Amino acid sequence: MPHRRHRHLPKRGDHGQAALEYLGFLPILLIVAMAAVQLGLIAYTAQQAGTAARAGARSASLNEGAGAQEACTAAVSAWLADGTDCGPAQGGDEVTVTATVEIPSIVPGWDFGPASKSATMPMDH
Numbered sequence: 001m002p003h004r005r006h007r008h009l010p011k012r013g014d015h016g017q018a019a020l021e022y023l024g025f026l027p028i029l030l031i032v033a034m035a036a037v038q039l040g041l042i043a044y045t046a047q048q049a050g051t052a053a054r055a056g057a058r059s060a061s062l063n064e065g066a067g068a069q070e071a072c073t074a075a076v077s078a079w080l081a082d083g084t085d086c087g088p089a090q091g092g093d094e095v096t097v098t099a100t101v102e103i104p105s106i107v108p109g110w111d112f113g114p115a116s117k118s119a120t121m122p123m124d125h
Contacts, residue, residue: 046117049117055072060088073086093123
């Protein structure tokens, strides 16, 4: 008598178990994705602070210290401009500008503070 192959049929209680396992893993995936996006925002904000500091220092060196704040704010992305602050500190033959840009948070309750960068340019006489 030949042997017949029987297909293995799942038990009745196993239907949908894989879907439930994926649902349990979903919050972990969302947290990892949000953390990755937040790290990208932190890096982008730090880069924008550096750009703002260089633009402010360039403007302050050409205008004898004036115009740093306007140049800083104009150098960053529009959605970061409200949280941007620059102040020149003159030092003889050069001017140093420190730009401070607030780091946006995509998760309520997470506060990363500001990103600060400085740039120094020689005064244009």
